Amino acid sequence: MTTNWPTNKQWILRKRPEGDISAEDLAFIDAPVRDLEDGEVLVRNIYLSLDPTNRIWMSDQDQYMPPVALGEVMRGGTIGVVEASRSSRFQPGDLVNPGLGGWQAYTIGHEDAVNPVPSLPGIPLTAFMSVLGATGLTAYFGLMDIGKPQPGETVVVSAAAGAVGSIVGQIAKLKGCRVIGIAGGPDKCRWLVEELGFDGAIDYKSEDVGAALDRLCPNGIDVNFENVGGKIMDAVFTRMNLNGRMALCGMISTYNKDGLVAGPADFAHTLMKRILIKGFIITDYLPRAGEAFAELAPWVMEGKIKWKAFAVDGLENAAEAVKRLFTGDHDGKLLIRISPEP
Amino acid sequence: MTTNWPTNKQWILRKRPEGDISAEDLAFIDAPVRDLEDGEVLVRNIYLSLDPTNRIWMSDQDQYMPPVALGEVMRGGTIGVVEASRSSRFQPGDLVNPGLGGWQAYTIGHEDAVNPVPSLPGIPLTAFMSVLGATGLTAYFGLMDIGKPQPGETVVVSAAAGAVGSIVGQIAKLKGCRVIGIAGGPDKCRWLVEELGFDGAIDYKSEDVGAALDRLCPNGIDVNFENVGGKIMDAVFTRMNLNGRMALCGMISTYNKDGLVAGPADFAHTLMKRILIKGFIITDYLPRAGEAFAELAPWVMEGKIKWKAFAVDGLENAAEAVKRLFTGDHDGKLLIRISPEP
Numbered sequence: 001m002t003t004n005w006p007t008n009k010q011w012i013l014r015k016r017p018e019g020d021i022s023a024e025d026l027a028f029i030d031a032p033v034r035d036l037e038d039g040e041v042l043v044r045n046i047y048l049s050l051d052p053t054n055r056i057w058m059s060d061q062d063q064y065m066p067p068v069a070l071g072e073v074m075r076g077g078t079i080g081v082v083e084a085s086r087s088s089r090f091q092p093g094d095l096v097n098p099g100l101g102g103w104q105a106y107t108i109g110h111e112d113a114v115n116p117v118p119s120l121p122g123i124p125l126t127a128f129m130s131v132l133g134a135t136g137l138t139a140y141f142g143l144m145d146i147g148k149p150q151p152g153e154t155v156v157v158s159a160a161a162g163a164v165g166s167i168v169g170q171i172a173k174l175k176g177c178r179v180i181g182i183a184g185g186p187d188k189c190r191w192l193v194e195e196l197g198f199d200g201a202i203d204y205k206s207e208d209v210g211a212a213l214d215r216l217c218p219n220g221i222d223v224n225f226e227n228v229g230g231k232i233m234d235a236v237f238t239r240m241n242l243n244g245r246m247a248l249c250g251m252i253s254t255y256n257k258d259g260l261v262a263g264p265a266d267f268a269h270t271l272m273k274r275i276l277i278k279g280f281i282i283t284d285y286l287p288r289a290g291e292a293f294a295e296l297a298p299w300v301m302e303g304k305i306k307w308k309a310f311a312v313d314g315l316e317n318a319a320e321a322v323k324r325l326f327t328g329d330h331d332g333k334l335l336i337r338i339s340p341e342p
Numbered sequence: 343m344t345t346n347w348p349t350n351k352q353w354i355l356r357k358r359p360e361g362d363i364s365a366e367d368l369a370f371i372d373a374p375v376r377d378l379e380d381g382e383v384l385v386r387n388i389y390l391s392l393d394p395t396n397r398i399w400m401s402d403q404d405q406y407m408p409p410v411a412l413g414e415v416m417r418g419g420t421i422g423v424v425e426a427s428r429s430s431r432f433q434p435g436d437l438v439n440p441g442l443g444g445w446q447a448y449t450i451g452h453e454d455a456v457n458p459v460p461s462l463p464g465i466p467l468t469a470f471m472s473v474l475g476a477t478g479l480t481a482y483f484g485l486m487d488i489g490k491p492q493p494g495e496t497v498v499v500s501a502a503a504g505a506v507g508s509i510v511g512q513i514a515k516l517k518g519c520r521v522i523g524i525a526g527g528p529d530k531c532r533w534l535v536e537e538l539g540f541d542g543a544i545d546y547k548s549e550d551v552g553a554a555l556d557r558l559c560p561n562g563i564d565v566n567f568e569n570v571g572g573k574i575m576d577a578v579f580t581r582m583n584l585n586g587r588m589a590l591c592g593m594i595s596t597y598n599k600d601g602l603v604a605g606p607a608d609f610a611h612t613l614m615k616r617i618l619i620k621g622f623i624i625t626d627y628l629p630r631a632g633e634a635f636a637e638l639a640p641w642v643m644e645g646k647i648k649w650k651a652f653a654v655d656g657l658e659n660a661a662e663a664v665k666r667l668f669t670g671d672h673d674g675k676l677l678i679r680i681s682p683e684p
Contacts, residue, residue, distance in 0.1 A: 064614045231607070248613050263605020263612070267571070270605070271621035272406045272592050279613035 308332025650674025
């Protein structure tokens with residue numbers, strides 16, 4: 001036990017958002033940290049991951065986990081450092097991933113649910129919150145397990161400058177594909193082509209996406225890694241080739257909307273072109289994380305995959321910062337820096 | 343060469359249907375039969391298969407084969423008997439499948455595209471136009487290759503009393519599944535349950551499909567073999583379980599409509615439940631036909647799969663008879679009997 005047992009800071013879900021997330025939906029509170037039981041560790045969280053799926057968890061729509069209950073700590077992935085331990089597996093000072101540590105300064109985790117963060121030479125801790133964390137695994141498994149890209153095929157990624165999309169496109173390039181990204185604004189598009197090596201990028205804010213796809217994908221589209229949904233998805237879908245694959249990772253364009261969001265406007269295309277559509281959630285693939293890590297870690301260490309983290313300082317800013325996911329007003333994986341790295 | 347070289351009768355596509363197929367869309371004409379070249383056989387067609395996909399072929403929508411061109415013989419599968427042969431592989435009197443023989447009395451086929459019709463004890467020729475033809479293969483591969491039903495799972499089939507649907511349901515029962523069919527009218531529903539052994543049937547003409555699914559599928563739906571599309575598909579889709587599979591075989595409810603038909607109304611369900619949607623066309627599976635035949639033929643011979651053919655006499659009646667596919671006014675696989683069996 002530490003002598004200075006800390007007070008916790010937590011973001012609590014107060015009410016379910018209507019449309020965009022509002023400051024009213026969450027409350028920032030002080031809370032005591034209880035004593036540890038056998039097998040538990042106290043983790044001081046360092047980084048909190050902000051992800052589009054946060055908006056889903058805040059709603060009570062039918063979803064892939066239970067919604068965050070009103071009055072509960074907001075759910076989120078963290079990385080932190082062990083401050084106190086009643087587990088023989090962890091010592092104070094160990095860097096760990098306490099699972100879904102939540103939007104809070106301290107997390108108590110059971111040793112069975114806490115994982116050590118590996119140390120790789122020259123790789124910063126933030127990598128394990130992005131390219132070598134759930135973000136990278138999402139990109140890897142959606143593309144490789146569902147998209148099954150073959151050399152020479154055309155892969156289109158939406159939200160391509162996002163944390164997941166930017167990694168998807170780079171993996172597809174490493175696998176020998178032609179890769180086109182759809183992103184918002186000239187800076188992001190330039191980054192995709194000039195820095196990440198995409199074969200083309202479409203600025204959906206200023207271009208006709210369909211016409212641009214016609215120009216940039218003269219042989220049609222074989223794989224769609226879909227993050228956006230709605231009209232952008234439709235523009236891609238109608239151009240998909242025979243036996244095309246859509247890895248449906250998210251539909252961020254729809255999360256802040258009420259009501260149901262329909263599938264592809266031309267669903268007959270699914271039949272005529274024998275397209276495969278598969279929704280996936282990264283949690284399904286966690287038992288296979290080692291497969292992804294084995295390919296991703298060398299690429300990251302060799303600089304073959306580039307990635308960015310955009311860390312906003314201060315847990316107190318999380319409720320404002322999460323909105324950036326929906327406005328695109330951030331650059332790389334969006335994190336909150338809750339406390340300093342050791 | 344025969345001494346009495348016949349005159350052909352053909353249905354020609356005159357114009358593309360608007361909405362329902364109309365008698366004006368097709369013309370019934372006389373045409374000469376040309377001389378055979380080396381390797382060719384002259385087939386007198388006995389049965390013509392009428393299928394929902396006929397309506398797709400008549401349109402110029404983007405589809406899985408080229409549309410039937412205006413002025414061309416209407417496309418369709420046939421079985422017939424060889425009347426004359428310049429192939430060493432076929433003799434007059436042989437029963438053959440000349441591929442897509444077309445809506446005509448005689449078809450000239452090249453030996454490489456003509457297949458013998460096997461002879462099975464006690465099995466009528468019409469079986470090879472239904473349960474042991476493309477219809478049965480469609481049911482088998484859509485269910486087994488995409489649906490991948492596991493014992494104890496719940497399978498829902500739409501257009502369940504149709505030629506394909508009725509076989510799908512029986513295969514699923516043989517594989518140990520709970521099977522619910524959706525069909526139009528009490529007679530069809532009774533047939534599914536009392537004759538074919540379905541666990542339940544829903545009359546979409548008189549019942550609330552969603553409420554009936556809730557009652558009949560208390561554990562949700564694992565596999566949807568989808569023939570109908572639209573609202574019936576939606577009622578099934580929203581009840582699909584985690585890792586559910588939709589084998590998209592057809593969307594007959596939409597074929598006579600203009601404009602695009604959207605995918606599932608609640609597409610987010612694809613993501614939340616990690617559902618797989620896969621369109622398929624039986625032509626893709628023809629190289630694997632032997633797999634299906636090996637399971638289906640014993641079932642048919644042992645009476646474990648029941649099937650019906652509904653043969654309308656006279657090629658001249660084809661253009662009227664094809665409409666029955668869309669009104670449901672037929673019972674079993676819809677055929678035209680063009681000429682008598684030998």
